[in-house]
Amino acid sequence: MKRFEIRDFLRVANGEIEPPPCDTMMNIRVTAASEGESTGTWTVDDSFINGNGVVMGGFLSSAADIMMAYAIASKLEDHQGFASINLDTTFHRPVTEGVVTVHARVDRLGKRVAYVIAELYQHDKKAATCQSSIFIT
Numbered sequence: 001m002k003r004f005e006i007r008d009f010l011r012v013a014n015g016e017i018e019p020p021p022c023d024t025m026m027n028i029r030v031t032a033a034s035e036g037e038s039t040g041t042w043t044v045d046d047s048f049i050n051g052n053g054v055v056m057g058g059f060l061s062s063a064a065d066i067m068m069a070y071a072i073a074s075k076l077e078d079h080q081g082f083a084s085i086n087l088d089t090t091f092h093r094p095v096t097e098g099v100v101t102v103h104a105r106v107d108r109l110g111k112r113v114a115y116v117i118a119e120l121y122q123h124d125k126k127a128a129t130c131q132s133s134i135f136i137t
Contacts, residue, residue: 006080009033009073026059028066028102036106038070042120044097054094057128061089063102064118064130071104072114072134082114086133095120095127112136 001021012019013033023030027043042063050056065084072082104118118130 006073006076006078009070013038013070013074022062023066026062026066028063030067030070033070033074036071036075036109038067038074038104040067040070040102042100042102044095044100046097049097054096057089057091060091060095060100060120060128061087061130063100064089064104064120064128065132067102067104068116068118068130068132068134071106071116071118072109072136075106075109075114076136081137082134083137084132085113085135087130088132089128089130091128092126093122095122098122100127107131110136 010033011017013030028040030040032039044055048055048059101121102118104116106114107117108115114134114136116132116134119126120128
């Protein structure tokens with residue numbers, strides 16, 4: 001797969017091109033990305049369920065990380081890139097099979113580091129909050 005340019009993330013959000021493989025593997029569909037915010041849906045099936053009958057926490061963090069990428073991409077230019085350098089997730093309630101809505105927003109944008117927050121909801125209840133520090137290249 002070729003490396004995405006910043007504009008490619010926005011083209012995915014606009015339905016113009018296919019998302020990267022990680023989005024497809026995770027069943028993530030980006031519905032909007034602009035001005036430092038992104039929204040998407042994550043369709044959770046039984047492949048994400050752990051032995052306790054709920055979604056494994058690492059998958060929740062991954063879904064948030066994907067949507068945070070679209071939020072930060074909407075604030076950057078094509079000559080820039082980014083990579084997560086810290087990811088902290090707080091779980092509020094268990095997630096089960098079904099649709100999870102993910103909202104991400106850039107909280108602060110510096111020259112070299114951005115701070116982004118994502119919230120995941122299922123059945124209109126907050127399931128997790130994720131905060132990330134993102135290195136800007």
